[in-house]
Amino acid sequence: MRQSYNKKKLKETGQGYFFMSPTIFVLGLFVIGPILYAIFLSFHKVQLLGNVSFDFVGMDNFLRIADDQRAQIALWNTLKYVVIVVPAQTMLALILAASLNAGLKGQKFFRIVYFLPTLTSSAVLTLIFMWMYNQNGLVNHILATIGLPTYNWIGDPAVALNAIMIMNIWSTAPFFMVIYLAALQDIPESLYEAAELDGANAIQKFFFITVPNLRPVTSFVVIMGLIGTFQLFDQSYIFSGGSGGPNNSTLTVVLLIYQYAFKNMGTMGYVAALAFALAIIILIATLIQRKFSKEESLY
Incomplete structure (x- = not known):
């Protein structure tokens, strides 16, 4: 049997x-x-053109990263981008979702309007913002009208990466807003009614009911944001014409990988090491975020 x-x-x-x-x-x-x-x-020195060869070099490709000044600049730019964009887009998405979920008039119309940037091609969106960021463009015109200083958004190394950050926060927050909107529907209305009976105002209900109940969703949003921001490529490529300029200010790790891979085919082993190192960094950042989110859920 x-x-x-x-x-x-x-x-x-x-x-x-x-x-x-x-x-x-x-x-x-x-x-x-x-x-x-x-x-x-x-783990190899790779030659893909002409006589194809694979020479084992052990950890040499990874050790080379520490001596590569452009790799260090790209990593710093990427980390700065991640640290600023992920919290900003998460908070903006949560605020937009809470506002649209509050029962305001015309909320269906505003949901569509807010979500439009997500539907737009990244390349097209970048070209539109480059036009807006032009020294005589819309952004500087608005700043000058209200008496604020104008900037060379594309050509100034101190400002160029910030310009990409602003664009991406504006364009990615609506996607996460939709995720938050769906999660807000699952919060029992009785919690808000009980809080009102206890005299809680709108801000107190937001911080003591909405935010704690959205912790699992926030964890997901942050993880997705980490993965996406670490992989920044297309906007940086279009803004700088593929160079990562001005003065390497918009150079990211993925853009550097592209440059080494397709402009110098003899460094393919080093390129693979850079990609593998980036994957490890993303994995570590994701695991750390998950650990913090689990610890928060215990309280």
């Missing part, structure tokens, strides 16, 4: 894997395979 049961279970397992085999094949070929190959390349 037990033997027939084991045969039946084995048969069902085999059928399951058979039906899953197309998906497993695609994941293995296009996801797992490239990841393993990139790890393999990161």
Whole structure:
């Protein structure tokens, strides 16, 4: 009896894997395979043009990162971008969601308007902002009209990265706003009614009911924001014409990887090491964030 049961279970397992085999094949070929190959390349000096060669160099590619000044600049720019953009877009998304969930007139119209930046192509959005950031563009015109100083948003190394930050906070917050809006529907209305009976005002209800009940969603939003911001590429590439300028002020790790990979094919092993190091940094940042979110949920 037990033997027939084991045969039946084995048969069902085999059928399951058979039906899953197309998906497993695609994941293995296009996801797992490239990841393993990139790890393999990161430990080799690779020559892909002419006489293809793979020379094992151990940790040399990773040690080279510490001596690469452009890699250090790119990492610093990326970290600064992440530290500013992730909290800003998260708070803005939460505030927008709470405002639209408050039952204001025309909230359906404003939901559509706020979400429009998310539907716009990143490249098109960047070109629009470059036009707005022009020295004689809309942004400087508004600043001059209200008596504030104007800036060379694209050509000044002290301002260029900030210009990209402002653009991305404005364009990505609506996506996370929709996630918060969905989560707000699950907060029991009785909690707000009880708070009103206790004399709580709107701000107190927001900080003592809304924010604590949205902690799991906030954790998800922050993790998604970390992954997305660490991978900044297209806006930096378009803003600087692929150079990461002015003066490397918009150079990010992914843009540097692109430059080394497609402008100097002989450094493919080093490129793989940079990509692998970035993946480790993203993983560590995600794990730290998850740990803090779990500790907060205990209280």
